[in-house]
Amino acid sequence: MKTVYIFFADGLEDIEALATVDILRRAGINVKTVSIMGNEIITSAHGVRIITDEVFEHTDFSDADMLVLPGGLPGSTHLRDFEPLQKLLLSHNEKGGLIAAICAAPMALGNLGLLNGKHATCYPGCEDTMTGAQPTGELCTVCGNIITGQGPAAAFPFAYTIVDILLGAGSSDGLKEGMMYRHLLAEGE
Amino acid sequence: MKTVYIFFADGLEDIEALATVDILRRAGINVKTVSIMGNEIITSAHGVRIITDEVFEHTDFSDADMLVLPGGLPGSTHLRDFEPLQKLLLSHNEKGGLIAAICAAPMALGNLGLLNGKHATCYPGCEDTMTGAQPTGELCTVCGNIITGQGPAAAFPFAYTIVDILLGAGSSDGLKEGMMYRHLLAEGE
Helix, strand or coil: CCEEEEEECCCCCHHHHHHHHHHHHHCCCEEEEEECCCCCEEECCCCCEEECCEEHHHCCCCCCCEEEECCCCCHHHHHHHCHHHHHHHHHHHHCCCEEEEECCCHHHHHCCCCCCCCEECCCCCCHHHCCCCEECCCCEEEECCEEEECCHHHHHHHHHHHHHHHHCCCCCHHHHHHCCHHHHHHHCC | CCEEEEEECCCCCHHHHHHHHHHHHHCCCEEEEEECCCCCEEECCCCCEEECCEEHHHCCCCCCCEEEECCCCCHHHHHHHCHHHHHHHHHHHHCCCEEEEECCCHHHHHCCCCCCCCEECCCCCCHHHCCCCEECCCCEEEECCEEEECCHHHHHHHHHHHHHHHHCCCCCHHHHHHCCHHHHHHHCC
């Protein structure tokens, strides 16, 4: 079973965090939500209080297949500035481990130099925070071990891309159909 | 300010509940999340624990402009079978009040006869639970005072439709753009 750690901070973007958890768990991936706020309760950008599975300081990340950073403000700046997460991202990246970030959260990767020479996407206007990256303006961009996404509605292609990378191409096809995503793309207004 | 109560039960569909809260709050609507489980902590269909704003038994709904039912199983059956909510839905409907339900949750309206003679949509396969309704198969359907939605990805058009009904046509246009929804519809895969 693949294991993903997704990092929750106060001010995270609700959809980017919880649609990603929803889709990955539907796919059978072992997802652990991890608070970086020192206790298990975080408050989202839109005022929803969520109880995470784990608190960073008490978590062993040695089985991580992927680390995921949802966006939102000030959620993304909390992620960027939290030193224990910085160290984990650097060591995971050195091993070639998969890392994903969406919306404003790619700033946490740019800040550590993890986007140098890479194609990446982010929320429009945040491009300058992706230090060293070539912004694509895409909904979702995969470049080497780094997956980036653009914003709330892009959480769907972002999470489906993660599923396909972890479980194999086409693994998200059934979810796209069953979650009415294909219907949305065909007939949404 | 418009006020919306959205009902949370164990087994609710994460995206349908939280994308709706996110979008309505972005629009400036006063959204109150209300647990029907007797205490403020509910656990979603995908294992996320959420602390609601209110518990049903201690809430005054007299200022409600709209009542919203997210889907998911067994969340929707909990909503359908909770008698105090049944009474609230019936009295709100009698006054011509707005009611919205998505995915499997229209069963809670069909069960009370609120869909008789109405066009409505729901998660494919749940049509028989919408007693008296004419199923449309649409992502989102508005018929009189009842708004229904189809499933997780349809939470976007469902919530944008609620915004436009409560705040006026076109009120969700900026959100559709800023949340990358228009980009998703144009280029999603």
